[in-house]
Amino acid sequence: MTTEIAVPALPQSNDPVKIARIHVTPGQQVHIDDILFEVETDKVVLEVPASAHGIIEKIDVVEQQQVISQQVVMILNESPQLEPTAAFEPSFISATRARQTNIEEPTSQHIVAARPETQHSSKIDSAIFYGLVGLVLGIFITVLMMD
DSSP: OEEEEEOOOOTTTTSOEEEEEEOOOTTOEEOTTOEEEEEEOSSOEEEEEOSSSEEEEEEOOOTTOEEOTTOEEEEEEEOTTOOOOGGGSOHHHHHHHHHHHTOOOOOHHHHHTTHHHHHHHHHHHHHHHHHHHHHHHHHHHHHHHHO
16 A cells, blocks of 8 residues: 655645655665654754655655645555564564563673663763752852842
8 A cells, every 4th residue: 555645734834845854765664653854944844754664665856845735745655564673673672572582681791881871870960960059059149148
């Protein structure tokens, strides 16, 4: 089944917008929520995601081309059988799938890589805490000096 991918409905639908960036090519496999292209208005850039798994059949626009609201820009040949590959799966899905199929879960060598982020996170949390304490004390002293 083919699906027409169009520019989203925009509030000022008569104003032309431009295709800021195209993230896919014809023949490329995409999954639900993969970003297909970006539409740029004078105020914002909107990302347009895929609505289904499938293969990009045709692209009717190029980057920087002016388009209007709800103009068809791509054709997606839907294929519900396509599932994200392991390289693109979030880690919680991989772990769940591993438990379901009795595959060995990630070892400690995978977990070691996450430790530095935890240490940095606690340093950042401490810096934020002491920064806020300093700010509150500065405001308190300023208020006392005004009286």
